[in-house]
Amino acid sequence: MAAVDLVDADPVNADPASTDLVTVRPSTARRRGVPRWARRPVGPLVLLAAWQIAVWAGSASSDLLASPWTVVTTFGHLVGNGELPRAVAVSLRRAGTGLLLGGAIGVGLALLAGLFRLGEDLIDASVQMIRTVPFVGLIPLFIIWFGIGETPKVALVAFGVAFPLYINTYAGIRNVDIDLVEAARTVGLNRTGLIRHVILPGALPSVLVGLRFSLAISWLALIFAEQINANQGLGQLMNQAQEFQRTDIIVVCLVVYAVLGLTVDAFVRLFERVLLSWRPAFSGA
Template sequence: MSTSHAPPGSPGPDMSPIEASASSKPSTVPTSSAPGLQPILPVSSRRARVPRWLRRTTGPVLLLALWQLLSGTGVLTSDVLASPGRIAQVAADLVADGSLPSAMATSLRRVAAGLLLGLLIGTGLALLSGLFRIGEDLVDAPLQMLRTVPFVGLIPLFIIWFGIGEAPKTAIITLGVTFPLYLNVYAGIRGVDAQLIEAGESLGLSRWGLVRHVVLPGALPGAMTGLRYSLGVAWLALVFAEQVNADSGIGFLMVQARDFLRTDVIVVCLIVYAFLGLLADFIVRSLERLLLQWRPTFTGR
């Protein structure tokens, strides 16, 4: 009886197919186990080790440091632009004597009134124009013409119509808020997927049922975009509105500072405008996370 010798690495007669497959695979040594070799991390992994908030604040901190350096060396004089330290001291003084909190409260009240009126007018006209064909014929064309007129150019007319009190200031903000809301809500209504409408009709929804359960939720993302844009326009309109014979508010502080060549006070007011705008945008983004969780593509980040 002759015995045959199998070559090395070939399956023996008593091996199962799984054992034969395992024995035929070449043995590999992981690169991480080799001495002296370290795995190279991709750039994105190395970047992820640094917190994002730290990366995002690096630029502003470096800008402030450069600003302070230029002011300390005399390159930027105080009559051109005050130093960050001086601006911080002036802001603390304005808060301590109560003038800055009082001005902020007045400006916030004006923005809130104008935003509320603009929200009601812009959304109401968008619903009328977006849901009804006759509403579109009557409303859309005049609004498309009016929105091309700079609202700042209407300030003299508002002063003639409403006087120099709070009414023209609120009207300027309202006008600036109305058009972005109208355009985005109208586009959101007309952009609802027709297949969703057909699905709702096949489920037996009435016209108002379609509007409530399909059209309005579908237009909500556009409405939130319009609200965010309108808030930015509201603060811009407030800057112009508070130049109209104002006796209070952040714009009034800026006018006084301009008359006395106080660049430090002007910069403080601009910073307050910026932070109030960021706060308003944060509130709207929080509303988006709350109201748009049903969207499949919404990540909440």
């Protein structure tokens, strides 16, 4: 049992007949030392400082890897001339479209396979077989099927994100506590009510975990997808930078990919707090 703090309570002079309420606060809720929001940036800042010092000291060649200050100035230039915002907008559209398409396919198949035994028999084996295929190896096939326009890029992202959502949604459905299911049947819930009020809420944590995996894979797939004759987007910007050996621009694009991924992951974490507020969980000691 967790230790607790009794606030505003005097154990010596307490009146046994008193009906005053005593505030009970878990000891784990107390915060000591530096707050977490101040601790989290320490690691990245230390890495940046070490990187800059290595460049100044000559340990790292600026021709092979631009210094952080050079990357910052290049970022300001690319933002100022509008080149980076245009590239980000194109890449976000591709990633978002692929995520919506692949997510709908992955979740839809998982619902069929997880809720119905017939769906599992018809779907699960095929999905488990196809998901082992590296999505990067499908690039030549997608080019043959869809050409070199936007379609193969979106298709590659969709293929990459569908399987994490399928696996986690399917596992979430099948791992719902059977006692809850039996209790719901006992109180008279029909199949639709059982799915809506018991199974889907019980599977929601796993679905959100799958969404976080899918978001990470969407950026990885996008990097490969934008190597397919892209004339717009962050991938095209990186290809041009590679031709002219502009490591500063390459690093800017990589940092933008990372920041975008971190941002969407933060949104998913926010959704988790809102949608799973009914499900308190351990948050670290």
